[in-house]
Amino acid sequence: MLTETEGRNAVKLARKTIEAFLSEERFPDPEELDFELSQVFGEKRGVFVTLTENGLLRGCIGHPFPDSTLEEAIMDSAISAAVNDPRFPSVEEDELKDIIVEVTILTPPEKINASPKELPKLIEIGRHGLIVKQGYCQGLLLPQVAPENNMDSIDFLSNTCLKAGLAPDAWLKGAEVSCFEGQIFKEKEPYGEVFEEKFSDQ
Structure with missing residues (x-):
């Protein structure tokens, strides 16, 4: 950290x-x-x-x-x-x-070793970012994307698949899913004070 x-x-x-x-x-x-x-x-x-x-x-x-x-x-x-x-x-x-x-x-991405139906339960919104990979297709969404867009874990999985250029249900059909965590620092306004944004506490 x-x-x-x-x-x-x-x-x-x-x-x-x-x-x-x-x-x-x-x-x-x-x-x-x-x-x-x-x-x-x-x-x-x-x-x-x-x-x-x-x-x-x-x-x-x-x-x-x-x-x-x-x-x-x-x-x-x-x-x-x-x-x-x-x-x-x-x-x-x-x-x-x-x-x-x-x-x-x-943090380094780690593959989630679970059956497709178990995946949504293992994803913590606001804490985890996702990478979905199948063949040559790969997509990534940062941890802040889900809470900023009011996504639940299924929405988050589906949108990461879309980012990879895959069908939204590819996570149910054998695509590899990995998760990672992120520490977010951003300006409050252009050239302004920098703060750490934490979604997992919300």
Whole structure:
């Protein structure tokens, strides 16, 4: 688990990276950061960066698996969320004043070994994110997606299947389902105070 300070710095790093890339197509220099990255940023972690503008999704991309250091994964995901999300046009530099930056640190995904009918009982809304995989198709939804959209566990499974490009009932028909947890840090407003958002306590 990251501390509040580490979470705040994770969001700051994401925003600074987007600013540097949109203005000069580069990563931020260490001397530009007004904070120090602790040891945890050198550990391999999965992470997603989510951008929202006026309450609407503006970009969300990440590393589902711990394949890079947290620092590298945040910077790569931040740039990808801003300019490489195929669902949206690239973020423009003057949009940043209206965009809220959110960083979700992931635990390693674990396959749920249960019969399809048992799956909904094992998914805790607000705590678990899901990955559904079948053949070459794979889809992921972060833990915050279900409570933000008033989904129950069956809705959540079905929507993760749809995200993978599969039929909504693929989870009942042999698709592999994995779960993970996420620690969510986000700005209260663009460039504003960063807080840890917790849905599982609600």
